[in-house]
Amino acid sequence: MYGYFFSKLSSIVNFVGSSSKRHSQLKSIRGNEIIDLIKSGELGTGTRVNQASTLQRPASTHWSSHYTSIIRVIELFGSICTLLEDLIGGKLTFGIRAEAKGLLKVMMTFDFVFMLLLMHRVLETSDMLCQALQRKNQDILNAMSLVATTKLLFQKMRDDEWDDFLWSVNNFCDTHDIVVPDLTDRYIEGTKRSCQQKNQFTVEEFYHFHVFNVVIDKQLMKLNTRFTEESIELLILCEALNPSDGFKSFSESAIYSLIEKFYPSDFSKDDMKHLKTQLDHYKLDVFEDPRFKDVDSLPKLCQLLVETKKSRIYFVIDKLIRLVLTLPVSTATTERAFSGMKLLKTPLCNKMEQEYLNNAMILYIEKEIACEIDIEYIIDMFDLLKNRRLQLK
Known part of the structure; x- marks a missing residue:
């Protein structure tokens, strides 16, 4: 369910954002919704509030962008559903209407909403730590404190916040007319298991123990693997320098x-x-x-x-x-370097020599240093190397 959710989330964001026309339609629908909410008194007015936002694609090298992407989908959930309904009933190609219908069907399921709100809570809890680890000038002691507090918050969420979370999911489903399954029914899982195995737990127990707890356990496992007691001690001792x-x-x-x-x-x-x-x-x-x-x-x-x-x-x-x-406190810089290599070594530049690629990568990664380079001075030095038929200036 974890991988399936992010696959569908990416499909929704790409489908809406890949077309400037659909993008404009979404903003218009959201703008009308905001006007109606203000008229009904559900939203207040003021400077820089109630601005119509748009969907954001998550970047592979910026962890917090996944959090922002999910926030935008939650905020624009009703507007996205309205847009997809309009596309289904519009005079468009069969392929577009079929894709819109499939995505709307996914969005209007309890499973999708459950994972959407769960990942929002998970990423909200870890966002401060992600931001701290992505800074170039890292405060190691505070970053390690955030590791500890993030672990505690995840454990607290796992132990004490199930009822509150389930209420928020049900409330969200009621707001957007999404069918909520009877949580007291026996859960039937797939067709490969025997009837005795299928009815071992209720629907609520399945979502609680096999989805909610499992997702949080994965986050705790990542933190424990990435930040062991030994590595934390090493980083704290390094702070002495x-x-x-x-x-x-x-x-x-x-x-x-x-x-x-x-x-x-x-x-x-x-x-x-x-x-x-x-x-x-x-x-x-x-x-x-x-x-x-x-x-x-x-x-x-x-x-x-x-x-x-x-x-x-x-x-x-x-x-x-x-x-x-040399200690890799964060992989963010490395990930951005590989992302930059995709931009520099394109199919049109696939014969780039290693030395030239290294130099280009250094300029791309160290942008702050590169901005201080005097381009005119480099041109003058290059021009003085030998006489040329065509002058650079």
Whole structure:
């Protein structure tokens, strides 16, 4: 049911959004609904409220976009159904009318609404964590706190919020005239099982234990797999090197624990002997250096240590910082890089050499740095390499 739901959700969003005419029709229908709701007193008025929104396709590399996509479908549910009904009765091709009829049939089922509202609650709970993990300058301690609180909220949802959730599903179905099955009936699951197996639980028990609990358990399993106790401890210890807020998180004991527990083979006995002395000087030197005052991330700290040649003095600390920078706290940047490669290496550019592709990818990923490049200077340097028949300017 989980995969089926997202497949149908994607079909609905693509069907409506792929046509500018259907897109305009949806906005018009929603606008009329808002006017009627305001007239009936169900909606208030004010600046920047009751604006007619549109559907949004979820992006494969932006987790929160799936949440936004579901919010829009819930908000425009009635308008989408009205649009599909109009298309079914309109003078359109058989294919379009058949597709609209099939999607409307799916939307008007209890199963679809149940999964729509369930995924809304699930993604709403995990949205703050997703946003935190996608930031380039990550606050590791707060991100790890969000991991813990997200787990607790999922567990609370699983243990205590079934009745409240079921009421919201029934209320949504009543609002949109969707048939709600008798939850006290015996649930019949497929045709491959024996009659005794088919009637082991009621409809409510099926949706509660085999859908609601299973979906939430999957989210908890993902969090537990991605953020084990060991990985969380590693990330929390890494925060001791964070230079933000005037090196507020700095802790010698955490740095020693980080090396001893996670990087024992990367540092020799001589390195550990040098570490104490380097840390003593590091606190008095780097902490007080005005050039490091506004540094707010480990990548910037590492870069500045190299620029000021302090990486040669504090070579053990520099080595530890570089090791920490290789930790994949989030896969968002990697996913965006692969998404960017699809845009750069198209079928028309499939013979692009590896070196050229690497350079193009760096410019695409590091857009902030690329924006600071002086294009005119590059053109001038390229022009001076050799005489050309055609001048660039």
